[in-house]
Amino acid sequence: MNQKKIDEYRALAEQHRANRKSARIILELLEEIDRLQSKDRFRAQKPLTDQDSFPLGKKHRGEKMIDVPAEYLLWWWDSGGHNREAIRLDAQFSKDFAVKSVARQKLRVHEYVRAPTTFSRLMEECPDWDIKHVPDGG
Secondary structure, rough: HEEEEHHHHHHHHHHHHOOHHHHHHHHHHHHHHHHHHHHHHHHHHHOOOOOOOOOOOOOOOOOOOHHHHHHHHHHHHHHHHOOOOHHHHHHHOOOOOHHHHHHHHHHHHHHHHHHHHHHHHHHHHOOOOOOOOOOOOO
16 A cells, blocks of 8 residues: 555545544544654664665675665666655555565665765766666755
8 A cells, every 4th residue: 555545545534524434434544554654663773874784685685885886776776766655664564574674674775875975976886877766865
């Protein structure tokens, strides 16, 4: 479920709030989702630094972040790593522990790549990369 779907459910429930108990229940559930999302407890994880190990995949797992090829990190970013909201939803709400665990690590990599100094360095190392998703402030 993504934010767009949550907003659609909220609008539908608001239309039927006065005369349907199910609409009121849905609105209560959506308010609880909002409350839980606002906590965003995964942001409190220690940010990755250049000296930390890359936590994902097979090929570069365990390498220092600074040593992971720029091409790989830019590919990762353009292949979905840019979508913090989708990753965050998996990290918070996935019922599958493995998906949740990987999503938490993806959030850390996302924050590392989107940092202006990191993103600038990656683009300097790959000047011909056709970036599809420029981060805010990057």
